[in-house]
Amino acid sequence: MISKETIDQIFSTIRVEEIVGEYVQLKRAGSNFKGLSPFRDEKTPSFIVSPSKQIWKDFSTGKGGTAISFLMEIENFTYPEALRHAAKKYGIEIQEDVKQYSEEQKLAQTERDVLYKIHEIANDFFQKQLWDTEEGQLIGYSYFKERELRDDIIRKFQLGYSPEKKNAFTEFALEKGYSKDILEKSGLSIFPENSPSGIDRFRDRVVFPIHSFSGRVLGFGARILKNNIKTAKYLNSPETEIYHKSNVLYGINQGKQAISRKNLCLLVEGYMDVVSLHQSGIENVVASSGTSLTTEQIKLIKRLTENVTILFDGDNAGIKASFRSIDMLLSETMNIRVLLFPDGDDPDSFARKHPQDFVEKFIDNEAKDFIDFKAEILLGEAGNDPIKKAEAIRDIVKSVAFVQNGLKREVYVKEISNKFGLSEQSLFNELQIHKNAVERERRPAFQEKQVSQKLEIVPETLTSVNPLVVLEEKLVDLMLKYGDRVLDRKDQDGKAYQITVIEEILNHLQEDDCEIQLNINKKIISEIKEGIEKNELRSGDFFFNFMDEEVSGKLANALIDNYQTSNWKQHNIYFSTEEDVVPKIVSDVILRHKREYVVKIINDLKNSLKEDQNGAPIYRQILLLTQLKNKLDSELFRIL
Template identity: 40%
Template sequence: MARIPKETVDQIIHHADIVEVVGDFVSLKRKGQNMWACCPFHHEKSPSFSVAPAKGLYKCFGCGKAGGVVQFIMDIEGTSYVEALKYLAKKYGIDVEEEEKTPEQQLAQNEKDSQFIVSNWAKDHYHNLLLNTDEGQSIGLSYLRQRGLNQTTIKTFELGYSLDQWDDLMKTADKLGYERKYLEKTGLIITREDEQGKDTGRRYDRFRGRVMFPIHNVSGRVIGFGARTLKPNDKTAKYLNSPESEIYHKSDVLYGLYQARQAIRTEELCYLVEGYLDVLSLHQGDIKNVVASSGTSLTDGQIRLIKRYTDNVTVLYDGDAAGIRASLRGIDMLLEGGLNVRVVLFPDGDDPDSYIRKVGDQRFKDHLENASQDFIQFKTDLVAREAAQDPVKKAEAIRDVLQSIGKVPDPIKRQVFLQQTSQAFSIDEQVLITEYNKLVRNATGKAAGGTNSGGSGLGGAQTSGAAPASGAAPRPAPRPMSPEEEAEALMYGASPEDLAGGGDTLMAPKEDLEPVPDVQESCEREVVRLLLLYSPQPLAPEVSVAQYLLQQLDDTPFKTGIYGDLLHLCREELEQGRWPEVRTLIQHGRSDIRALVAELATEKYELSPNWTTHQIYVPRELDQLQIACDNAILRLNKVNVERELAIRLEALRHPLDDDAMMEHLQTIRLLKQMDNQLAGMLGTVIPRSAQ
């Protein structure tokens, strides 16, 4: 296993800005001190993913993913710790010196990394064949130039060519020491089998005599290939793609996203096309915010990829009516994913690639601007034309449009779309609302196994299987509150339990709540939290929070292992002349330590600036650290006393000799006195003098 010196690791972590790194994968927006986005690790429509620049960590309050800058790369890319460090080193121009390894040792580092390595090598091999061999230049490069692609585009997308030979790639890989098993795992070579499905021992290249389109993940690593044959009347498929592998899952990949992600974020818009050449031609025409589904049906994974960078998608279609109808389901999925969807059509016979080459860059951009229309309006016009004067077809067309409207999460947008549909079909809006609510009830009923359990109904129509009380309006199904809405509700006096049901109004707490955590664990957690967040803060001249807490805790046992371990790490940092900082401990080798540090250091809610605007002073924990530290120590001591008292009282239930009985009684008396004193100091009992 490769080893990176600690000095280099420290340098990488010091230079890596978590906002810059995370910002390469999601679109962050500042709210208060932190940055927020929709989580890249799970599907969500309201942002619950927070980045704290001052602490150098991220935390998702939805799925629980958390950590520092290295952990983020490990999570998003599925790489090892070492590979994540290399990624960051490359980004920040830091040289990483490792122990020298043979090609075989490098490949054996782990299965996944080895597949990345051979895929990257194959990309370079194909690119070299395209530019520097007679066959590559005369066939592959000639084709690309014929399609109008220049040298810059070819290099930007690292296009290549595979020689029309059975084993060129395999033989070259053998000479350089790359193991065939990784070429097979990535689908670069194929095993020939006999009629019984047994391995014949023969291997050959998958891609032969084809222009190669490397497929990159969002960090720029090659994970697979698309390949186009150039042979006329070839019986094989025109396009051939890499098979699924450990590093390539086509349902989670969009061609061109690596090259387009910054432009998508800047333009706040993603153009979605079908083919490789569509992406290449538009990118060359200075329309860089374009990606392709590569001819596959749109998937949830691809939609989540787009939503990392923008909420706005414009789908570019050719004029083929059959192709448009086949793609409508995919656009419904975009709507369901919370994206704002528009559509641009091109004249019959043209696709984005052919049209931009025909009319030029500027006229193409003008067409994108002038021909863009909202998808619901586009679909309404399309099905209305097809239905014409046929009443049956018209009714089905209306239901088809209503199904798409039902995918839109925003209730205001749904209402607007219903009004537009009413006008387009010349049908009363209330009739549409009634039909829409019927579709919602049917859909939710099927989802609940036949029980109508709610839905996103409109216009006051009942969407629940139970009848409302007489004279009462039906209650809509609650939607989850966003973190910002929860914070605002809490600011105005709601308790966390009030928010248990979510929705537009405060709900009664759920009866099936999670069990109350162990009191001992909670007290230990609070002490460690204060130590972690406020170590260098002064409590008195030359006495910091860290020094005070560790001195007070010198003889106090911790019962929860991980809190004891973190306390020990903090003590070690202090003994070595360093403050126990979140930025340091978040990079610890133990994943449970990293997760705990992230959890303790992340604050879900921030105080609204409205309090300051209205000149209302709200005390902060930072202003009351002495009280917070004293209370944490007192509570921990009290829970330890109570635990020991319970042990002693339990002992009295068993037979004891006189001496043991007296010793227990004396200890119990002392423990009760200590417990009362601690309770008085905490203010949890009323002293007799005050009664």
């Protein structure tokens, strides 16, 4: 178990804006940062990061918390995994408190954990084979040197080599205590009936590890170097519990910061394209890992930027097949440009031939918008055939139908009209036909998504608003947000005294013996009470490194507001902020909570009358409580 001292060091060192900024493109919004939610599709940013409070809040999903809880959400980390990831990022040495482990905890490992571990073991094995063995140097290292890769780039991408021996890694892993079952499930080894000792899937190949967004090894791609063997040039890991190729982009971990910084993602096809561009100094690049581009991959890019430039080989026969990728990118509201390299070149060879400045300027100057790109390809094939020309233009308009923004669609239609000398009306008519077809295709999935979102957002237990719960939530929020604030009060005799927000609210809850309605609030109030017993005021700061995801979310709810007021003082307009009127808010919410709690007791007593034969005492209680409620209504200026 990670020691408390290490956890305290992690929380005091990490910066939430830096952790979140690796996954979400953030823009300054007053004292906070704003971005699009990484958890749900949205057009208007509702994801807030507060550097001063070191928390985040996603108003589209209701999620929120600290940098650690964000890692748990986005990467599906456990709490210890998130701590270890943050510690590694900031160079913090993990101190283990072994005494706190139970025997069960020492032995318990989930299959998912073992899969991650076996991929780490394999990655280290392949790298050591490349650097430390004669075979690796003569074959694997020599290949990378032929491709003109520097040692620092080989190490940056953790490139490796799998030996010719058919079960070199399998034998190594079995000796380390890993089972055949887990080796088979990882896809690293194959166990045919005629080969009980197993076969390495990637044997006799150079190896490219595929990393997750956060840098964990999920799988491998491997290239065979011999030309006389009839087998696929590239081989990828099969689908496993941790590796789904449609959800992964090669190079995303190495390129995410550059993509966010440049606000542009270069999309290429192959592993070597990514590696070579990095070597030339161009790091904002990813590859689709030998698979057709998927919606999940586009969403990975969209966390960092909405601008994509697709880089194609000049002689690529599959360019027309790439039109589907363009349509998918457009449907996800991405801004697209496309670049064709000169015949005989691909991003890898072009980057090796030219210096960084030349490559960057070439991409910037030569990349076309998708209309010009499709026109060049399709009209070039159509020649002077009017029917083929019409089909080409229809194909271009079909892509425009995938554009979600109406204004953008109109601009594109005008561009096509000017380029081909066609009337805008005829193009709009054609566009409407394709737009209707696109909407029909999207509707079933969209409706299913809407239903699932409704079920998620509005569970059955919350379909009606309970005012007592709402006010209880507000009391807890006030303790978290302003708990150590000192209030100036007067007693019934007019004598002045001072009390903190926490103490005043706790006094109210104890005086009326209020039953707390929500478990999360019970947990927080219990911690605050324990603090009072130890002469501590446990407000928001205390809960920052609290080992509870639900509490982290509650803290974010209390401390981050979705909206910030403009600077009205410059117009000589002044009004009170919440901080200015904390004393009044606290007393008002306490009074309202007291009133709703009285109403709850009255209703409970009325329900008990049905079962109680002697109702007189209960009627008297109801009468007294109703009088108290009326008095509270009067104090709250309610109309009776």
